[in-house]
Amino acid sequence: MINRALRESYRCLPLMGRGLSLVWRAARGWTVAWGILLLFQGVAPAALVYLTKITVDRLSAALAGHAPLDAFLSVWPPIASIALLWIASQLLTSLMTWVRTAQAELVQDQIHNLIHTQALSLDLSFYENPGSYDLLHRARVDAITQPIALLESLGTLIQNGLTLVVLAFMLAAYTPWLPVLLIGSALPGLWTVGRYVLREHQWRISNTANERRIRYYDWMLTDRGSAAEMRLFDLGEHHRGAFQRLRSRLRLGRLALAREGMKAELAAGTIAWLGGLAGMVWMLIRAARGLARLGDLVLCYQAFQQGQKLLRSLFESTGRIYRSTLFMDNLFQFLALSPQLDEAPDPRPVPVPLREGVRFAGVTFRYPGSERNALNDFNLTLPAGRVTAVVGHNGAGKSTLVKLLCRLYDPQEGKILLDGAELRDLGLAELRKGITVLFQEPVRYHATAAENIAMGDLASSPDAERIQAAARAAGAALPIERLPQGYEAVLGKWFGGAELSVGEWQRVALARAFLRNAAIIALDEPTSAMDSWAESDWLGRFRELTEGRTAVMITHRFTTAMHADMIHVMEEGRITESGTHAQLVAAGGRYADSWLTQMREATNG
Numbered sequence: 001m002i003n004r005a006l007r008e009s010y011r012c013l014p015l016m017g018r019g020l021s022l023v024w025r026a027a028r029g030w031t032v033a034w035g036i037l038l039l040f041q042g043v044a045p046a047a048l049v050y051l052t053k054i055t056v057d058r059l060s061a062a063l064a065g066h067a068p069l070d071a072f073l074s075v076w077p078p079i080a081s082i083a084l085l086w087i088a089s090q091l092l093t094s095l096m097t098w099v100r101t102a103q104a105e106l107v108q109d110q111i112h113n114l115i116h117t118q119a120l121s122l123d124l125s126f127y128e129n130p131g132s133y134d135l136l137h138r139a140r141v142d143a144i145t146q147p148i149a150l151l152e153s154l155g156t157l158i159q160n161g162l163t164l165v166v167l168a169f170m171l172a173a174y175t176p177w178l179p180v181l182l183i184g185s186a187l188p189g190l191w192t193v194g195r196y197v198l199r200e201h202q203w204r205i206s207n208t209a210n211e212r213r214i215r216y217y218d219w220m221l222t223d224r225g226s227a228a229e230m231r232l233f234d235l236g237e238h239h240r241g242a243f244q245r246l247r248s249r250l251r252l253g254r255l256a257l258a259r260e261g262m263k264a265e266l267a268a269g270t271i272a273w274l275g276g277l278a279g280m281v282w283m284l285i286r287a288a289r290g291l292a293r294l295g296d297l298v299l300c301y302q303a304f305q306q307g308q309k310l311l312r313s314l315f316e317s318t319g320r321i322y323r324s325t326l327f328m329d330n331l332f333q334f335l336a337l338s339p340q341l342d343e344a345p346d347p348r349p350v351p352v353p354l355r356e357g358v359r360f361a362g363v364t365f366r367y368p369g370s371e372r373n374a375l376n377d378f379n380l381t382l383p384a385g386r387v388t389a390v391v392g393h394n395g396a397g398k399s400t401l402v403k404l405l406c407r408l409y410d411p412q413e414g415k416i417l418l419d420g421a422e423l424r425d426l427g428l429a430e431l432r433k434g435i436t437v438l439f440q441e442p443v444r445y446h447a448t449a450a451e452n453i454a455m456g457d458l459a460s461s462p463d464a465e466r467i468q469a470a471a472r473a474a475g476a477a478l479p480i481e482r483l484p485q486g487y488e489a490v491l492g493k494w495f496g497g498a499e500l501s502v503g504e505w506q507r508v509a510l511a512r513a514f515l516r517n518a519a520i521i522a523l524d525e526p527t528s529a530m531d532s533w534a535e536s537d538w539l540g541r542f543r544e545l546t547e548g549r550t551a552v553m554i555t556h557r558f559t560t561a562m563h564a565d566m567i568h569v570m571e572e573g574r575i576t577e578s579g580t581h582a583q584l585v586a587a588g589g590r591y592a593d594s595w596l597t598q599m600r601e602a603t604n605g
């Protein structure tokens with residue numbers, strides 16, 4: 001057990017150092033002010049005890065001489081000092097609250113900044129693993145407040161430790177055994193508290209997934225996106241029941257831990273109290289023998305009484321420091337993660353304009369944690385300046401090829417080449433600047449319509465004219481202009497904005513994709529939410545828009561695919577048929593079958 005405690009403290013010390021340096025970097029000036037105030041607050045209580053002893057000694061000496069004026073004259077200086085010290089303590093305590101608030105705010109900003117920077121630098125494979133979510137959850141929920149909690153606990157520890165040391169010196173003037181007794185009685189308590197905190201931390205780690213699940217149920221019960229299904233399918237009770245069962249499991253676990261903590265605290269307090277009692281008894285015996293004065297008795301009583309309080313608070317602070325460092329470990333673990341995608345040390349320039357096109361050569365890809373290949377020895381060419389369509393069943397791997405093209409993941413085997421240059425050898429940021437994508441489930445930004453479109457290329461600060469041209473190209477101009485504030489209308493309900501239909505949101509996302517003047521356009525299901533009139537209207541303009549650019553269009557709609565220069569059919573992560581619409585229909589394969597089925601359905605519908 002002792003070995004384990006030592007191991008844990010070795011582990012905690014560097015973490016504590018990192019936590020404190022984080023605070024220092026975020027708020028230097030405030031931390032210096034905090035240190036000065038702490039010093040004062042540490043010495044002040046001991047000074048009060050000493051001044052009380054002087055007052056009592058002088059008072060009893062003067063009263064013994066029956067001279068009230070002398071008594072007053074000798075006592076007023078220590079009493080005035082006590083009053084001044086007390087007033088200064090009150091003022092500085094308020095000042096400390098302000099300093100701590102400023103420090104806490106700055107440190108929180110710093111940690112948010114670190115977490116956000118790191119979250120943005122990690123690639124998509126981070127989000128494929130539930131362990132990553134646990135780590136992120138603990139870093140966000142627990143660790144964000146821990147550096148400042150560490151500082152506060154450390155402050156209390158230093159302040160109380162300082163008072164305790166001064167008190168110990170005062171007691172040591174009688175006999176060195178008194179401070180030994182005072183401090184020694186604290187040690188079992190420290191050990192118990194450490195053990196409890198460690199168990200609490202382990203409990204939190206093993207229950208992070210449950211905590212996230214609870215959040216999930218809470219989200220499902222309260223989020224607008226799930227509100228309709230909750231009501232229609234009567235799923236409220238099902239989710240509420242699951243939430244309550246998990247909550248009660250966690251509650252019982254927490255209560256069991258709290259009971260354990262209470263027992264540990266009680267045991268620690270009793271031992272410390274017994275130490276104090278022994279000290280007082282010793283001093284009383286001395287007084288009975290005429291070896292101690294009234295002031296000594298008062299000093300000893302106060303020193304032990306304060307000492308016990310301080311020791312109690314020392315246990316708590318030590319426990320909190322230990323807890324904070326353990327939780328900060330999560331933050332540092334998260335910050336230490338590095339992206340899986342390697343950046344070329346000496347990247348080649350992205351070929352602009354494309355002359356040959358994009359080539360997938362023998363690409364095999366499996367998502368992290370998945371047992372199945374999404375792409376199997378996949379070969380495909382997207383000729384420069386042409387529109388290529390990829391069709392296929394659900395799960396055939398169509399969206400995956402777009403994600404690989406943007407290098408959101410790297411394939412396990414094979415190469416993706418841009419005019420012969422491998423994607424891995426190009427600068428990642430430059431590559432992504434050269435591609436514009438409409439994802440299958442585009443993000444709905446709760447911002448104005450204009451901002452929603454401008455997000456396609458914020459770096460170029462697009463003006464209203466460019467934004468409106470992109471909206472027209474995507475067929476988004478009409479739904480936006482219908483809104484009372486037009487392009488300035490906030491979209492989405494989060495901030496009281498206007499709600500669009502699914503198809504209208506999709507057009508806004510398409511406008512965003514068009515705004516970026518990129519050489520490669522990848523559109524994943526661009527027409528899936530469009531009605532057939534909108535589809536044909538849009539397709540008419542699409543060819544103009546893609547003029548000179550390399551475009552790939554993923555679609556389930558054959559009426560969309562047929563407008564492409566070349567169509568590929570995908571099955572089980574491979575291309576199984578290729579050709580123009582006319583060639584594929586004439587070939588009588590899967591494409592022709594599906595085309596006929598869709599046409600029949602459209603005619604019957």
Ligand SMILES: Nc1ncnc2c1ncn2[C@@H]1O[C@H](COP(=O)(O)OP(=O)(O)OP(=O)(O)O)[C@@H](O)[C@H]1O
Binds near residue numbers: 128367394396399400
């Ligand atoms: N993030 C992921 N983690 C693990 N497997 C995934 C992930 N995304 C997709 N897959 C799997 O990869 C396969 C290909 O998925 P993909 O999204 O590319 O299909 P798709 O052809 O675009 O389908 P759809 O037409 O339904 O959009 C599917 O079997 C799917 O289960």
